[in-house]
Amino acid sequence: MRKRREVVQPAVSESERLLFGGPLRYDMGWNKHADAFLELGFRAMMTRLPGMLASSLRLARQADARAARVVMAAEVGRGVTQAVSLLAVNSALGKLLTGPDIGQRLHSAAPALVVLACVMLLAALLRAASTYATGRLEPKVERVATELYLERAANVELAAIEDHAFHKLLDTAQYGARSARHMIGHGTRVINSMISLVTAAGVLTVLHPGLLPLLVTMTLPSAWSALTNARRRYESFHTWVQHARAGQLIGNLLTEPAAAPEIRVHGMGPFLLRHFRSMSETAEAEQARLSRLAARTGLIAAGWTGLATLATYATLGALLLAGAMALSVAGTAVIAVRTGAASLDTLVLAVNELHEEALFVGDLQRLYVEAAERAIPVGGEPLPEHPEEIRFENVTFSYPRDPQPRTPGAQPRTPGAHPQDGGERSTSRPALDDVTLTLPLGRIIALVGENGSGKTTLVKLLAGLYTPDRGRILWDGVDAACADRRLLAERVAMVAQDFKRWPFTARVNVAVGRSSAAITEERLAASVAEAGAADVVADLPRGLDTLLARNFSGGHELSGGQWQRLGIARAAYRRGSILIVDEPTAALDARAELEVFEKIRALAGSGQTVVLITHRLASVRHADLVHVLEHGRLVESGTPEQLLARGGVYAELYTLQAEQFTAKATAAPRKVPSPKPA
Numbered sequence: 001m002r003k004r005r006e007v008v009q010p011a012v013s014e015s016e017r018l019l020f021g022g023p024l025r026y027d028m029g030w031n032k033h034a035d036a037f038l039e040l041g042f043r044a045m046m047t048r049l050p051g052m053l054a055s056s057l058r059l060a061r062q063a064d065a066r067a068a069r070v071v072m073a074a075e076v077g078r079g080v081t082q083a084v085s086l087l088a089v090n091s092a093l094g095k096l097l098t099g100p101d102i103g104q105r106l107h108s109a110a111p112a113l114v115v116l117a118c119v120m121l122l123a124a125l126l127r128a129a130s131t132y133a134t135g136r137l138e139p140k141v142e143r144v145a146t147e148l149y150l151e152r153a154a155n156v157e158l159a160a161i162e163d164h165a166f167h168k169l170l171d172t173a174q175y176g177a178r179s180a181r182h183m184i185g186h187g188t189r190v191i192n193s194m195i196s197l198v199t200a201a202g203v204l205t206v207l208h209p210g211l212l213p214l215l216v217t218m219t220l221p222s223a224w225s226a227l228t229n230a231r232r233r234y235e236s237f238h239t240w241v242q243h244a245r246a247g248q249l250i251g252n253l254l255t256e257p258a259a260a261p262e263i264r265v266h267g268m269g270p271f272l273l274r275h276f277r278s279m280s281e282t283a284e285a286e287q288a289r290l291s292r293l294a295a296r297t298g299l300i301a302a303g304w305t306g307l308a309t310l311a312t313y314a315t316l317g318a319l320l321l322a323g324a325m326a327l328s329v330a331g332t333a334v335i336a337v338r339t340g341a342a343s344l345d346t347l348v349l350a351v352n353e354l355h356e357e358a359l360f361v362g363d364l365q366r367l368y369v370e371a372a373e374r375a376i377p378v379g380g381e382p383l384p385e386h387p388e389e390i391r392f393e394n395v396t397f398s399y400p401r402d403p404q405p406r407t408p409g410a411q412p413r414t415p416g417a418h419p420q421d422g423g424e425r426s427t428s429r430p431a432l433d434d435v436t437l438t439l440p441l442g443r444i445i446a447l448v449g450e451n452g453s454g455k456t457t458l459v460k461l462l463a464g465l466y467t468p469d470r471g472r473i474l475w476d477g478v479d480a481a482c483a484d485r486r487l488l489a490e491r492v493a494m495v496a497q498d499f500k501r502w503p504f505t506a507r508v509n510v511a512v513g514r515s516s517a518a519i520t521e522e523r524l525a526a527s528v529a530e531a532g533a534a535d536v537v538a539d540l541p542r543g544l545d546t547l548l549a550r551n552f553s554g555g556h557e558l559s560g561g562q563w564q565r566l567g568i569a570r571a572a573y574r575r576g577s578i579l580i581v582d583e584p585t586a587a588l589d590a591r592a593e594l595e596v597f598e599k600i601r602a603l604a605g606s607g608q609t610v611v612l613i614t615h616r617l618a619s620v621r622h623a624d625l626v627h628v629l630e631h632g633r634l635v636e637s638g639t640p641e642q643l644l645a646r647g648g649v650y651a652e653l654y655t656l657q658a659e660q661f662t663a664k665a666t667a668a669p670r671k672v673p674s675p676k677p678a
């Protein structure tokens with residue numbers, strides 16, 4: 001059985017422990033590569049070569065078929081020119097070294113020399129064509145691969161994005177697009193050096209069959225050295241990928257605007273710098289280790305190459321002395337050996353690099369497959385045009401749990417077992433536990449409950465972002481699980497608690513509410529007015545065209561409350577028949593809060609359904625129906641008056657808040673120390 005090499009585990013730095021709670025490394029995904037890589041010798045790599053070349057070619061043809069054809073034709077042409085030039089050299093040397101008169105010899109060698117010049121010119125032209133076409137092809141290949149990556153990532157279920165294992169795949173697969181680009185260059189080099197090697201080997205075999213093994217012997221040490229170093233680099237890259245990212249993260253924290261105030265007020269600069277330095281030093285030690293090993297391997301390989309070269313030239317000398325080879329043939333042999341050795345060197349390196357990149361492209365291809373499996377399904381039953389109610393029936397839902405503790409050497413979960421499939425659910429209490437409730441449409445429905453009681457989770461299920469583990473969500477009679485998810489999303493507009501502050505203009509920040517439709521000024525103005533955001537927009541230096549991102553020149557920053565009003569304008573712009581607002585007034589001042597609730601009430605008056613999550617119970621007074629959640633369970637339902645009269649959880653929370661406004665200051669007045677005399 002093949003002996004498996006140990007993967008070197010890096011020492012864990014103090015900074016890693018303190019800032020990130022332990023070693024930073026991936027425990028899945030790349031390990032599969034490492035095993036695959038370590039098991040591959042040169043022979044196995046050559047066996048895989050056709051597959052790797054075919055996949056580069058497929059990518060190239062997908063990106064730009066014409067450029068791909070030019071590259072192929074130019075590389076094959078260059079190989080042929082090398083064969084012809086070797087033959088021309090052989091012929092010219094033969095003519096130059098035999099014959100009595102130098103003038104006569106030159107004259108007879110002239111045709112071969114002319115052929116040589118023409119072939120060299122052609123080779124230069126072909127090289128230029130290949131360089132141009134490869135240059136055109138490479139960025140397109142990267143773009144096509146990246147587009148596929150982004151498209152698949154954007155289409156997967158929210159649960160997949162939140163799944164730790166899938167996110168790791170997203171993380172590693174992002175290198176695949178760049179690798180796909182590099183594969184073109186390496187693939188070209190492989191084809192070119194193979195043709196050139198076959199040419200040189202063919203010529204050598206014709207000249208003297210004994211020279212061929214010598215050619216191989218000369219190249220073996222550098223092949224071994226290239227393979228060994230690449231393997232070490234690959235292992236190291238994967239072991240350190242998270243560490244490198246964490247180092248960059250600390251660097252970014254020191255410069256990003258969001259962290260800047262705290263860094264200054266709390267004097268965190270030296271602290272972060274110290275840890276940046278410490279983590280960089282740990283990474284540098286790894287680089288130094290790699291360089292030391294590379295230098296040692298290089299020296300050993302150079303020694304063996306020197307010996308093999310000596311043996312080759314000694315053999316040629318012996319053949320000349322023994323009269324077994326003409327001087328002209330020996331000259332051609334020297335050129336063929338040098339060409340062949342160079343080609344073999346290039347071939348080994350290119351195959352090795354192609355293989356390394358192919359592993360990353362393999363990650364990308366795995367992502368394509370897994371993302372397709374976890375994509376939001378297309379099609380399904382149509383929802384009723386004007387449903388009367390949405391009913392949650394015994395709905396239970398738990399968030400997928402992180403399947404891997406962050407300890408080195410943890411076992412990866414079984415590939416393909418998605419938490420959404422029911423494999424890895426949190427063993428703690430579900431976020432929603434056997435909830436049965438009704439949301440009558442065209443009304444204001446408030447969801448109330450303490451932090452973590454499951455309100456946001458409930459509206460996420462309502463919006464189709466997750467599907468229940470048990471129970472059903474019925475739109476009149478239609479189960480949302482069987483409905484067309486695209487049509488369901490069409491009906492919903494949502495201002496989430498952590499809605500996205502897009503780093504674009506104010507106009508786009510509102511109009512992304514319905515990005516599939518053309519932006520219209522009337523709709524923009526109406527939505528901004530509905531959300532009470534007109535004064536926010538009026539105060540912007542360039543109105544709706546103001547860029548809302550401070551880290552770009554000309555960018556502007558909004559306050560939390562101003563952002564919140566733009567968020568509401570975005571939901572209004574969407575014109576969904578169900579408006580979900582999660583803590584819409586958390587960042588608003590008292591006047592703005594009142595105004596926003598007035599607007600929300602007005603929306604409900606026009607027949608829109610409003611599902612409102614808020615902790616401000618005074619604002620809930622105007623709701624038609626209130627559902628109270630506690631620890632993921634529904635504990636009360638009714639109108640605000642009914643719930644107050646009942647004296648349950650709602651009444652208790654309401655009284656607590658009301659008391660804060662009415663309670664008299666009972667604490668004794670604070671003594672103000674008199675200023676000390678100077």
Ligand SMILES: Nc1ncnc2c1ncn2[C@@H]1O[C@H](COP(=O)(O)OP(=O)(O)OP(=O)(O)O)[C@@H](O)[C@H]1O
Nearest residue numbers: 162399400431449450451452453454455456457458
């Ligand atoms: N994306 C998530 N992944 C894992 N657990 C989550 C996630 N979102 C929420 N939870 C958990 O689900 C439970 C319910 O959370 P949820 O956000 O629905 O509560 P909430 O009632 O909206 O709370 P709040 O009033 O603080 O917004 C909590 O225990 C929370 O920790």
